[in-house]
Amino acid sequence: MACTLNQFCADANAILKAQPLAAALPKVAERLSELLLNHEFVAATFTDDMPPGRRELFHDPELDFYVLAHVQEGGKIGKPHSHGASWAIYGNAKNLTEMTEYRRINPESEDNVVLEPASKYALRPGQTRAYGPGVIHSTAHPDKAWVIRVTGTDLDKLPRFHLRKQDRVLEKA
Numbered sequence: 692m693a694c695t696l697n698q699f700c701a702d703a704n705a706i707l708k709a710q711p712l713a714a715a716l717p718k719v720a721e722r723l724s725e726l727l728l729n730h731e732f733v734a735a736t737f738t739d740d741m742p743p744g745r746r747e748l749f750h751d752p753e754l755d756f757y758v759l760a761h762v763q764e765g766g767k768i769g770k771p772h773s774h775g776a777s778w779a780i781y782g783n784a785k786n787l788t789e790m791t792e793y794r795r796i797n798p799e800s801e802d803n804v805v806l807e808p809a810s811k812y813a814l815r816p817g818q819t820r821a822y823g824p825g826v827i828h829s830t831a832h833p834d835k836a837w838v839i840r841v842t843g844t845d846l847d848k849l850p851r852f853h854l855r856k857q858d859r860v861l862e863k864a
């Protein structure tokens with residue numbers, strides 16, 4: 692049977708309570724893939740005329756994770772950022788997210804941050820990826836995309852890395 696939003700939220704709660712984060716996140720990401728492949732869920736969550744923005748679909752009062760639905764505008768390229776001490780799982784419901792993960796190549800003791808891309812890949816419908824605390828990444832959406840993001844907490848309340856004027860990204864061929 693197709694995975695519903697309610698089932699996904701209950702399973703995510705159970706998985707996150709049962710095992711350490713590093714083991715739990717890929718399993719929650721797998722369940723999110725199943726939810727994204729449920730056409731009824733996608734049709735109930737997104738419509739073609741929905742404007743860009745984000746909506747909260749669920750908040751777990753016990754563990755504090757959120758399930759968010761994002762309509763991403765086409766032609767947008769995001770800047771490198773982390774989710775601080777939180778984790779996040781990204782998955783696509785329509786079109787694709789171009790994801791880049793970065794590594795820092797200068798010492799932590801230096802004020803400015805120098806990054807280089809560590810890996811680049813696309814997340815297409817039904818594909819998900821989990822990001823543990825502190826992972827620096829950026830997203831790009833060549834076309835309007837429907838994205839579900841699960842976050843460990845309310846990211847707006849967390850100190851986290853955003854690229855600043857003094858920081859640099861070295862592009863690798």
Ligand SMILES: [Fe+2]
Pocket residue numbers: 772773774779828
């Ligand atoms: Fe992010």
